[in-house]
Amino acid sequence: MPPDTMTAMVLDRFGGSFRAESRPVPRPGPGEVLVDIDSCGVGLTLEHGRLGLLGGSTPRVLGHELAGQVAVVGPGVRLWAPGDRVTASFYLLCGSCDMCASGRETLCRNNGGFYGLAVDGAFAEQAIVPAHSLVPVPDGVGLREAGLVADAVATPYHVAAQRIGIRPGQHVAVIGAGGGVGVHMLQVARAFGARVIGIERDGAKLAELEKRGLADVLVDSGAPDWSAQVVRAAGGRLTACVDMVSSQETLDGGIDALDAGGTFVVVGHRADTQVRVPSTRLLLGELVVTGNRYATRAEIAASLELVRTGRVEPVIGSVLPLVELDSAFAAIRANEVFGRVVVDCAAPAGAS
Template sequence: MSSTVKGVIARSKGAPVEVVEIVVPDPGPGEAVVKIQACGVCHTDLHYREGGINDEFPFLLGHEAAGVVEAVGEGVTEVAPGDFVVLNWRAVCGQCRSCAKGKPQYCFNTHNAKQKMTLTDGTELSPALGIGAFIEKTLVAAGQCTKVDPQAPAAAAGLLGCGVMAGFGAAVNTGGVSRGDSIAVIGCGGVGNAAIAGAALAGASTIIAVDVDARKLEWAKGFGATHVVNSKETDAVEAIRELTGGNGADVVVDAVGRPETYEQAFYARDLAGTVVLVGVPTPDKEITLPLIEVFGRGGALKSSWYGDCLPSRDFPMLVDLAQQGRFPLNDFITETISLDDVEKSFEKMHRGEVLRSVVEL
């Protein structure tokens, strides 16, 4: 029997979000219904509301979530009712050519629930990143549920579902930062600061935070940045080179996703260094680089999908590290809010006042 619960939708491009009643079907084969306990407000949700992802309105927003499995459908064995889980948006298939190569983190056939959640008039909703978690309970593919330590606070654990995992993974998984390396991170919001925290955990010796907002640079120091550069006042490339003996950083992470920040990242890396793009560009963004520079600098230009993570491996590990006090997961939470406050949290995000607002249900 389906359930009718409250959730937050974006009905049309740029319109304020609304709290409405949503019909959640019982889980079908391979699906699970999860009672949401907490969900972070990510910039990707704002991208959806602004039409920056696609135009499949209305959207059910929210995706950085943790909660408890309420029911599962036929054939589900990986989770059971009562399990505390973090939701992920890349449920791997286990059968595609990438999975067959032993690289499920690059699965080319990730999937979501087959059934649709709807408004009470039957209008089908498009759940953000296949999740839709600004809601009292949501329907997902069972593979989108990753069991973690149930003692972990839901508000913090849920952030692994997107931003924190994306940033940590960009530095550690994609960039391969290790002991003694230098890294520069351009853009110090939730994703960028997670990259900084990941680099600190991995043992990087020089961690350079770059942003135009002095408040975000102060946050970056708290997550492990050894140096900060305000690129509104200083040439970021020159500053990064000066802080790395004139060479450039071993790894530069672009957590913004704009042509100008990518160009900074490209020129701020050392010879044979690595550029990692984890900030999501809008479809209209383009970049031009001299091909001789691409060749002559060597190294690697990489994009990072979800921090190249494997949720079943990485989520429990990071929760455990947080529980041990070795990874500052709780520090990403600026405030906790209700479903009614999501629109206000978008405004605060625009003004750079919050690292993460988290909806608690």
């Protein structure tokens, strides 16, 4: 039997800090499960969520990069049982619209918002999760890694598999390569056979990328001619450029670097910038300009498989206890962590 109360970190108002609260452990309703949360990742998306830029309402328990074990299943839940190791999609999908039914669930017509913003999430010892959002975590993948895989590896997987369709030997550049998603984008692109060019302007992150050998070539985007350097690094054959930053400078420079037939993918979320491509260049070069919205549940499962087989190694820069959630967000804001920050949500042994 689960304990009667749990600790949850509550955001009382957007832009504020988190408050530890002891609250009754919720009971799963029809189609829901209660998950004992092991851990939950923190990235820039969540900082945007904390600021109220992604919708939802307060007071709210944030957190969507979750991993844990099923504790209790609600009425009508047949596919899951207590003890199952799980992570989850953080989109609240309808599961039955034409997009969901045709493998494009990230464009769900009836998307209910983000788990952990529209409903309470996983910065808590236990959390309610829609059963149809769950993805099983295979043996050989730790729960500590699985939660971040469901976002920071699965999103690159969607980029590589669906938005680009990477084939072995192609040159793929990643702008913002030292960020929490970028470090995994490099690895996923390599797992698809690409030669990867990492573009980053933070000196410490460039050094870390170099030390870990995560890119074939590194380019410092602080250099005024960085776009030309990328072209040279690819021998003039840049097949795709993935922009995790989406500043006007990175969008313009990334588009400039593309070879004919190339694909540009916007991943970084910025409200104030524009993708600018001369229409003749688009036409004569058959360029593809696209965006990437998260990943499907099937792609989350595929990403976990890349980790299980050692082709992608999740990069965890820091692990903090649940009650230090403010520090985790501060680290993300300060851009001082290499890889993901993971919050340890597991109830202390013997707690009740």
